Amino acid sequence: MAIDIINPYDVAVAQFDDAAERLGLSQAMRAILRKPKRELTVNFPVRMDNGDVEMFTGYRVQHNINRGPAKGGIRFSPQVSLDEVRALAMWMTWKCAVVGIPFGGAKGGVICDPHKMSRAELERMTRRYATEISILIGPDSDIPAPDMNTNPQVMGWIMDTYSMHRGYSIPAVITGKPLAVGGSEGRLEATARGVQVVTRAALRDLGMIPEDCKAVIQGFGNVGSIAARLIKELGCKVVGLSDISGGVYNPKGIDVYTALRYSREHGSLLGLPGTETVTNSELLELPCDVLVPAALENQLTKLNATRIKARLVIEAANGPTTLEADHILNDRGITVVPDILANAGGVTVSYFEWVQDLQRFFWAEGEINERLENIMQRSYQAVRRKSEEQHVNLRLGAYLLAVARVAEATEIRGVYP
């Protein structure tokens, strides 16, 4: 079967164009918002443990900075490309606007396979990449954070590298750091906590009772594994889980804590006792009520969208649904809570971390979670209202709110003649 290569940047631009058309934005405004503001490509050498020098390529793209400093994660993966980073940066712009936090959008990435690198190689590569992009990043200009295959330790190395060049500690240059160097309580769980808030709200709107619902989660990293736990906390039965090696299924339910322990001990979910092994594509089509893609882009496509059984899709990953799949799911009456809303909990607590670092005044976890819950609730309700008013799905509702806010800031600043 021929597989379409789907460029995430084309998807991101088409989603924007749809909203721009509905909002009646001028051609000039559309041209400004369609393009990233800045793009940096860096090629840099790293000495590997065997003494060889390898060249790596990385990117940092700032899509828009009209509502505040650029903000967005850094991804390490062999699949990273400039177009992927452009798409992820654009989605960050809308995400920050939809939850009303004062940031623009950015994203970074390095083409590498961190699973094949030693810790020392990873540290040298991270520090060199941080140095290369230090001409863009800074606490007032562009504040990175974790994304796929990066974690608090990687954030700690970037914070340290940037601070070494300045001669004093600058924790606010990056978020998602360990607590010991200015990280925030609650950041590790924040994306999944946001996913939990919107899942609860969407279930209620659809009249679905959590205790009667089965959930399937693709991806078992920071977002997916914690989302599985928190969705189970809502009362849903988690019946399917997966990581890069494949998926596990038990229609009677999987104990998420056992899965977490098993995955930590075995490096993968495969072979989890009491489960049947499924492929990642089979996983998406399992019988369930709630499907949570929490891995990577382009997972729900025109090839599988007709076979998705869930009534509710919560996009914990960025860009998991292609344009064609979005139309198919919409036509089939499947509710999709879009990425720019569903996974905005992470950047929201990153905002809290940045504020705490700037003020050198740290908040308790309860306060952070309460503020996060309020922002996610309020944003979900605003998106739902907009969708109802305009008779559009939640994705377009979220885009209408977000793009209008960014366009307003752009207009007020008068950055074009």
Ligand SMILES: NC(=O)C1=CN([C@@H]2O[C@H](COP(=O)(O)OP(=O)(O)OC[C@H]3O[C@@H](n4cnc5c(N)ncnc54)[C@H](O)[C@@H]3O)[C@@H](O)[C@H]2O)C=CC1
């Ligand atoms: N970490 C964060 O705070 C945020 C992450 N996101 C998005 O959530 C998604 C997941 O990110 P993280 O959990 O941070 O990454 P992670 O690196 O912690 O985990 C990624 C998970 O996806 C799995 N995976 C990778 N390739 C896969 C494939 N081809 N099929 C199935 N599973 C695969 C990995 O095995 C791993 O379990 C990404 O789309 C990311 O952009 C969105 C908002 C914030």
Ligand SMILES: O=C(O)CCC(=O)C(=O)O
């Ligand atoms: O926490 C952040 O600043 C951004 C996290 C991220 O990369 C995302 O929301 O996709």
